[in-house]
Amino acid sequence: MITRPAVTGYALQLGDDALIMAQRLGEWVSYAPELEEDVALGNIALDLLGQARALLSYAGEAEGRGRTEDDLAYFRDEREFTNLQIVELARGDFAEEMARQLAFSGYQFELYQRLQGSRDETLAAVAAKAVKEVAYHRDHATQWTLRLGDGTQESHRRMQAGLTRIWPYVDEMFRQDPLGEALAGDGLAVDASELRPAWTQYVAAVLREATLAWPETPAAPGGGRQGRHTEQMGYLLAEMQYLARCHPGARW
Amino acid sequence: MNAGPADIREAVGQVPDPEIPVLTIADLGILRDVRIGPGGCVEVTITPTYSGCPAMDTIAEDIAETCARHGWPDVTVRRELSPAWTTDWMTDEGKRKLREFGIAPPARRCGPAAGPVPVPLSVRCPRCGSPDTREINRFGSTACKALYACNACLEPFDYFKAL
Numbered sequence: 001m002i003t004r005p006a007v008t009g010y011a012l013q014l015g016d017d018a019l020i021m022a023q024r025l026g027e028w029v030s031y032a033p034e035l036e037e038d039v040a041l042g043n044i045a046l047d048l049l050g051q052a053r054a055l056l057s058y059a060g061e062a063e064g065r066g067r068t069e070d071d072l073a074y075f076r077d078e079r080e081f082t083n084l085q086i087v088e089l090a091r092g093d094f095a096e097e098m099a100r101q102l103a104f105s106g107y108q109f110e111l112y113q114r115l116q117g118s119r120d121e122t123l124a125a126v127a128a129k130a131v132k133e134v135a136y137h138r139d140h141a142t143q144w145t146l147r148l149g150d151g152t153q154e155s156h157r158r159m160q161a162g163l164t165r166i167w168p169y170v171d172e173m174f175r176q177d178p179l180g181e182a183l184a185g186d187g188l189a190v191d192a193s194e195l196r197p198a199w200t201q202y203v204a205a206v207l208r209e210a211t212l213a214w215p216e217t218p219a220a221p222g223g224g225r226q227g228r229h230t231e232q233m234g235y236l237l238a239e240m241q242y243l244a245r246c247h248p249g250a251r252w
Numbered sequence: 253m254n255a256g257p258a259d260i261r262e263a264v265g266q267v268p269d270p271e272i273p274v275l276t277i278a279d280l281g282i283l284r285d286v287r288i289g290p291g292g293c294v295e296v297t298i299t300p301t302y303s304g305c306p307a308m309d310t311i312a313e314d315i316a317e318t319c320a321r322h323g324w325p326d327v328t329v330r331r332e333l334s335p336a337w338t339t340d341w342m343t344d345e346g347k348r349k350l351r352e353f354g355i356a357p358p359a360r361r362c363g364p365a366a367g368p369v370p371v372p373l374s375v376r377c378p379r380c381g382s383p384d385t386r387e388i389n390r391f392g393s394t395a396c397k398a399l400y401a402c403n404a405c406l407e408p409f410d411y412f413k414a415l
Contacts, residue, residue, distance in 0.1 A: 036399070040391040047395065050304025054333065125334035129303055132336065132415055140390055 007120060008062040009082070009179045010189050012072070013225060014111075015055030016083035019073060020233075021104060022048035023240050024091060033094050040140060044101075047133040054126045074244035078234055079227040085220065086169035090232045095148050095155070096162030101141035103166055106203055107173045108134040110195040119187040142206050149210025156211065163207075164215045171219035174199070179225075255322040261286045263322050264296055270310045271394050274353040277311060281341025284332060293326040294319050299337045301415070302395040339414050350412060351378045356385075356400065358414040375411050377402035387411075 025045035032038045056069040086104055091097065112134060115127035148159040174196040183189030207214055223229075243250065255263060264286050265278030277283040277298065285297040296315050300308050312329040319327045339358035347357035356378045374383040382404035389399040392410055401408040 036389040036391070039389060039393075043391040043395055046304035046306070047302055048304070050300070050302060054303060121334070125332075125336075126303075129300075129333050129336040133303060136390070136413075143390075 004062045004064065006179055006183055007123075007188065008059045010183055011055045011059035011062060011123065013082045013177075013179070015052050015059055015072075016081050017087055017104075017108075018048040018055065019052035020081070020083045020236065021087040022046070022052060023236060024087060024089075027091050028097065031091075037094070041097075044137050044140070047130075047137070051126065051130045051133070054122075054129075058122050058126070070244065074241045078229055078237055081229065081233070081237070082225050082227060084169070084172050085222060085224040085230050085233075086166065086173065088224070088230060088233045088236055089166070089169065090235075092162060092165060093158060095158040096165055098141050098144040098148065099159065099162035099166040101137065102145050102203060102206065103170050103173070105134050105137040105141055106199050107195065109138050110198050111190055111192070114190045114195070117187075118189065120189075123188065138202075145206055145212070146210045149207070149212040159210070160212055160215075163212060164217055167215040167217045168220040169222070172222035172224060175222060175225075177225050255324070257288045260288070260294060260319060260322055260324050263318050264294075264315055267311065267314045267318055270307045270314070272350070272353070272355070274349045275346050277315075279343050279346030279349065281339075281343065281346075282311075282337060291326070292324060293328065294324045295328045295330065297330045297332050299332050301337050303333075305395060337415070339412065342412075354378050354409055355397070356409060356411040358412045361414050375400055377405060377407065378409055379407050380405040 022045040025041045025048065028041040028045075029038050032041055052073070053069050056072045060067040060069060060072055084104075086100060089100065109131065112127040112131035116124055116131060118124040118127065145159065148155040150156070151159075174192050176191065176193045180189050181191050184191035184194075204214060265276060265283055267277050267283075269275045269277060269280055269282075272280075280301070282298050282301060283296070284299050285295075287295045287297075289295055296319075298308070298311060298315070308331065312331075315329050316327045319325070338361065340361055342358065350357045356375050359373050359375070375385050375387075376383050377385050377400075380402060382402055384403040385400050386403060387398060388401050388408065392399045396412055396415070397410045398413050399408065400411045
């Protein structure tokens with residue numbers, strides 16, 4: 001028996017991933033190594049924000065308590081956010097960001113591709129739209145991984161170091177989650193653990209071509225889906241939610 | 253003076269895109285449906301180009317204003333995500349206008365029906381028509397565009413990405 005709270009929770013998980021990643025990527029504007037990348041990362045952030053809006057609006061609707069996308073984005077506290085920890089990690093150097101983008105957009109690609117077939121019409125529609133966008137994001141990260149990995153000695157060193165710092169947070173993306181698992185059984189959601197083989201195959205091919213080694217770092221404890229976050233999350237939320245909380249109901 | 257139902261459909265289709273004003277929302281293929289309900293309520297369905305397209309709110313307002321101006325003040329604008337928008341919905345007229353405006357129109361996406369081996373066509377310079385162009389940035393001034401430059405006439409230009 002599928003209850004609406006389960007759908008609400010699932011839409012929140014995916015919406016929080018997109019929202020928090022969008023917020024982190026927005027920080028790059030004016031800090032990227034070249035103007036073109038300010039534009040690129042800003043555009044990727046915008047796509048993710050669009051996905052987040054659709055998912056959070058739907059979560060609010062399914063919950064049935066009248067909460068809007070803004071209520072969910074700005075008036076929940078840290079423990080109520082169920083995003084993966086990989087998206088909240090503080091901005092590192094550009095190579096580290098590309099490592100994160102490769103890992104995360106690769107995950108989103110596999111997820112949305114399967115979610116298009118969901119029996120839930122809204123989730124299927126969001127996924128069908130988003131999969132085309134994240135395919136482009138993944139390609140962008142792939143191009144940079146190849147360029148930096150197979151570039152100069154210094155760019156190779158930085159790309160490898162970036163992968164090493166991000167990799168402990170990869171495992172969490174594919175952990176079985178009771179919510180996703182239950183909904184997947186009913187054809188509504190995707191069981192995250194099923195995504196790992198396809199993701200690994202793609203990323204391994206990229207790293208091989210980029211002359212980079214697969215990092216053998218142990219997995220971090222994780223817990224983002226249960227509302228447990230890293231130290232960086234609070235700072236991110238403080239910045240993201242500040243204006244809405246100082247001026248409740250403020251509009252453009 | 254109230255416009256007739258056919259006229260109001262035509263008028264809504266003529267609403268310009270706020271980011272590329274040479275194109276109408278009908279040219280872009282983001283106008284999905286215009287219906288006149290009982291009691292003269294106009295129900296318009298639009299779909300975003302990209303999930304985060306920031307022009308959607310302005311477009312919805314412009315549609316409501318256009319209808320009101322034509323004597324149909326009761327308007328509902330619905331947003332629909334499915335089926336997902338594709339540049340294949342852009343009209344030939346829209347592609348011609350884009351080119352004249354200095355933006356290279358999107359190439360047709362190669363579906364399975366297009367043949368066993370999809371061949372990516374080069375992007376032609378909208379100014380001199382040369383196929384000898386290069387990509388400067390995969391992302392551009394809006395979510396739907398990439399930045400190119402022409403190797404023949406040396407002008408940079410926007411390319412409307414095929415999606």
